[in-house]
Amino acid sequence: MSTTPLPPDAEAILRGDRRALGKGLTCAEAMDDEALALLDALWGSTGRARRIGITGPPGVGKSTLASGVIRAHRALGRSVGVLAVDPSSPLTGGALLGDRHRMGAEAGDPNVFLRSFGSRGSTGGLSRAAPFALDLLDAAGFDVVLVETAGVGQTEIEVATSADSVAVVLSPESGDAVQAMKAGLIEIADVLCVNKADREGAEAMAEALEGMLDRAPPAPWRPPVVRTRALEDATALFEALEAHGTWLLEGGRIEERRRRGLRGRLRTLVHALLAERLLAGRDALLDARAGEAAGKRRSLLDAARSTVEEILR
């Protein structure tokens, strides 16, 4: 924890200043030194918000569902901070517009704050930046912090695991559903949601998911399989997420879950800091070894190993 007094930008975020929060999120997206300083200053003020992740392949109707979940929280008087890690999310107008364009009932509600992150950045950059953005929204005092990601890749899994409760949304129309299962998305789900439940194949998909859960090793929490219709409402999803949240609060489960998530984040951060420290000023060495590999004087692996030896010598 920083022992120096809070920098003005961190203080403004804690006060609920939306402009300062927006600026902080821009730093978070870049994950630059300023972002790290802000993370450091605000760390002690995080951990109060309930963090929800909604993920799944593109086109399954996640944004509409997320919108319904947000409204349900608002109806209970809870403020909601939203991060959409999805360039095409209609929830935020899409990162590509780069604006604060909002849709639906959230528009103009001062207790809902929406922000999107694009998909650009260094490899794994988003996996580091998104959890930090959730920290900022948390420190800014929102009761609920919701992150929406779209995809079936590793980034989605890493971002989602920094939430307390994760809903994985699938639809019977999505050709990516099998892929989502293969990619390990099912394993991170606290709630499984079959959206477009009125379409053909929805019930079969829900039953297949139940079957998978039947065959899985017994776990303290069995993810419920909920059916939703995007055009109707998201009540079933909201309620399942609430039930998981209540369960987490019993017997210190939430602390254990967050500690596990932090272990992963710490490992990623240590990786990045180690590489930064050890590769600084080593461009000439890397260039020389790459030239040797290109000229077939060494294999690429040999070049990498000898570079590592030289760095650690």
Next chain:
Amino acid sequence: MSTTPLPPDAEAILRGDRRALGKGLTCAEAMDDEALALLDALWGSTGRARRIGITGPPGVGKSTLASGVIRAHRALGRSVGVLAVDPSSPLTGGALLGDRHRMGAEAGDPNVFLRSFGSRGSTGGLSRAAPFALDLLDAAGFDVVLVETAGVGQTEIEVATSADSVAVVLSPESGDAVQAMKAGLIEIADVLCVNKADREGAEAMAEALEGMLDRAPPAPWRPPVVRTRALEDATALFEALEAHGTWLLEGGRIEERRRRGLRGRLRTLVHALLAERLLAGRDALLDARAGEAAGKRRSLLDAARSTVEEILR
């Protein structure tokens, strides 16, 4: 370069044994120790194939175009090895089927080899695995090695830059076109392809791309903007890629380009090897520091920095 005799699996791949190649590609996808040993053994036999990358957002018709480009190479008697880093590519039946199902005129042609990679793996894992798969296809003796990736993320960019010539395909219907530009996909293009050129907005998109190129700083190669219709043929794309290939072969340009690509791959490999070496056996340390960050006794950044100090001490 390995000084020991070639292991039998490496020798079989060099002989053109397709079963051995398939097994090698499975190792490559996992990027395990066996894969690294194979890369080491085959390194001296890579660099002969012409490497082509075709990328762009999902749904723009890349696979159909790739199929056309493959046929054009076959018509000139060239053998083609294909890697589809796209779980939904119809070119390979999709990684999710996990089979060798083929489509179109390529089916049954012994001089075309198709393989798909899923999107699962450690963060950045695919960025390391895919270039190595191209090395294997190269060492196996294919005249042309083609990689298709779908998306507008960093993985696509890293995979594509391990090709000699990269075509970025966009379509007027794709809402991701602006996103593709923002994500830096345009910057890596050697050929820009507006597919579905008969649809509304195609000409405007092509002109917008030309305008972007006009405003870009002068470069030794200006990417041509070609118009294709997926249902017709891919001749214009094939010819533009051929022209770029010919240009690369003049005055050692291809060597410089490959050296640049290797620098990036070497850096990624060194990163991974460093982290593996330095974090081995450090689980207890990471757990302790994560616990301190979770308990707010330190910030996450402070925990990471102190872990790095302890590792490097």
